Amino acid sequence: MTTSISNSNLTAQIKHLGAELFSLKNKQNKEYIWEGNPTFWGKHSPILFPIIGSLKNNSYIYNEKEYELNRHGFAREMEFELIKKTEESATFSLFSTLETKKIYPFDFELQICYSLKNNKLNIDYKVINKNEITMPFAIGAHPAFALPGNFNDYSLEFQQDETLKYYLLEEGLISNSTNELQLYNSQLGLTYQLFEKDALVFKTLKSKTITILKNANPILKVNFTDFPNLGIWTVVNAPFLCIEPWFGYSDTLNEYDDFSKKEGIQLLKKNETFESNYSIEIF
Template sequence: MIVLENNSLRVSISEKGAELQEIFNKETQLDYLWSGDATYWGKKSPVLFPIVGTLKNNSFHHNGNNYSLNRHGFARDMDFKLTESKDARVCLSLDANQETLAHYPFIFRLNIIYELNKNQLSCTYEVINIDIKPMYFSIGAHPAFKVPLEAAFEFSNYQLVFNEKETEGKWPISEDGLIEEKPLPFFNNNNEITLTKELFYGDALVFKHLKSNSIELKNNHSKHGFVFSWKDFPFMGIWSAKNAPFVCIEPWCGIADSVNTTGELRQKEGMNLLVPGETFNRTWSVTVY
């Protein structure tokens, strides 16, 4: 276990999946991250790479070859190496190998960089194409936050407040985990979602191209919550397991296959193209109070 610490926060990270295990605020004495209770969902903050969501038939085609790849890709289940550790910053790295090449035909390096600044944790995804051919990939976050944060409250005491008023619909998810063809009405020029357990009985809330770039989890009866911020992630998922005491806020550079997908990787929505030698960076952060 890797521990990153400053005067305000203590953050723990597992080498497996470079996955966050703890976001502990020394001032509030609260751990904001979900416990990982397998009764509901055994993970805490998996990294989604090289795809986000589900592929139709768990497979894709590229250059005339077929490949199998499970939901959310393989990075979350692989061992990363600690490649940098200094002050309030660490970097964990995953390199392509024979196991990854069997499912995904590109040579890459994936760096996950965690950094503390007072009561803020930032996470940067850095993807490097070290192949001799162009690389197609998606990447996304899946951190789960404890709700309620304090035992005195209920899940329904909390709201998600977006920093812009939104009008977007939500994109339904099929029984096979694919994105349906048309969105359903959701936002009506408003910026707040009151959390209820029933909200997630039909799987995640999936949005495309929101105007907002931050969401605050707040409780009008408490002074504790957090602000989650992101930049240049075109898709957003908000999810909880059925009746679970957590909520995931998931900025994505990628999305599940649509129900009418061709299966061709180049044609998949949300794929990012990286030419040889090029580096891709995206950062999200959470400020806890």
């Protein structure tokens, strides 16, 4: 099943499977979301929960018990329920089940709300801890933006003119090795060479907005004020780019004793609610 929302500027379409945004078009019918061609990558904008990236050996320890959990978690593969709908907004909900508790032993509700306002799509996350104990989790976005034509015609404009320190991945895990990229007038030209060793992972970033430019003309802006971490990724020779606001990231090569002590993990106290949002602004 799918749900559509629209206003005078934009139309968005969301799959109930994974509550995944798969289309965002302007009134000229220009598509901004990657089509999901499986030759390169068969997703559009999956929701990452309750982990981001990979765990060592796809497993973790919690309260001295081992659990298996695949890359990016299970929310993206589960059917969400549409719980509220207006012409310009749609809210989806996912509850823990007996099956999810076998791999993530917590009661939760995850809500995703998509809403349009003017030329902007807002995506709101809500994680509700329904346990009497603290619940560790990670949550993140993975939107892929369509970049037709010559990839080298595109660049990224960061909110601040900063030196970008990013972490390298080793077999999907965060290594201790880092590289730096120097911005010029707050901009970074895009080349596939940047992504030959997988994603660029930023644990800290001063900028909280990134604008995609084509031949110096702005196309769209991702606003992620709430999010402490970020990934930027594409597949070499693929006509898309992912700008991924995160709360958390893959396991590091360093050891940790318990899932609740994992680097970057969020700790939500009993019966409390976590809320965050990011937005996609179209020019």
